[in-house]
Amino acid sequence: MKNFNMVQIQASVDIDAPLDKVWNIISDLDSEPRFWKGTKEVRNISKNENVVTREVTIAFKDSKCMQTVTMQPKEKIHAQFTKGILDGTKTLTLQQLENRIRLDVLWDIKLTGMMGMFTGMIKKHIQSGSEQALESIKQEAQR
Structure with a gap:
């Protein structure tokens, strides 16, 4: 059964760079706060x-x-929020197009407990944060 409090947020970008280069950037989980402004710190x-x-x-x-992150090399990174204020998933997917790479992000999340009423409010922040992050990853990969 779908939880109606969940919000889906999608963004994508086409990157003119080799798949390996894009994968190396997004799979370096420790550097996530560099690109994703909503992520302050990872441990x-x-x-x-x-x-x-x-x-x-x-x-x-x-x-x-808390997150459990599962990596499928050069295809996708799936982060499951397991504990805390966020419930749901964030998935990054790579797709090889003719001479470029498409990077997609899909969030399927909600705020837990009493914070649930703010889910709609954070949706805009996550949408713009995701668009900025993908743009930063693109700039880095095309360097």
Whole structure:
């Protein structure tokens, strides 16, 4: 059953760079705060092959969230929020087009508990933050 409090946020960008280069940028999870302004800090707790468990401090009230990040090399990065103010997922997907790479982000999230009423408000912030992040990743990859 779909949870009606969830909001979906999508953004994408086409990047003129090799797949490996784009993958190296987005798969460097520690550098996420450089591109994603809503992510203030990341602290990796454990890594098991392609799965990373980490604590993320987000800009919204400096809240800490737990995430399980699963990486499918050169295809996608799927972050599941497991604990904290955010509930849901953030997925980055890479797609090879003719001579460029399409990078998509899809958020399917809500704020938990009493903060749920602010979900609509943060949607705009996450949308513009995502667009800015993709643009920054594009600039970095095309350098």
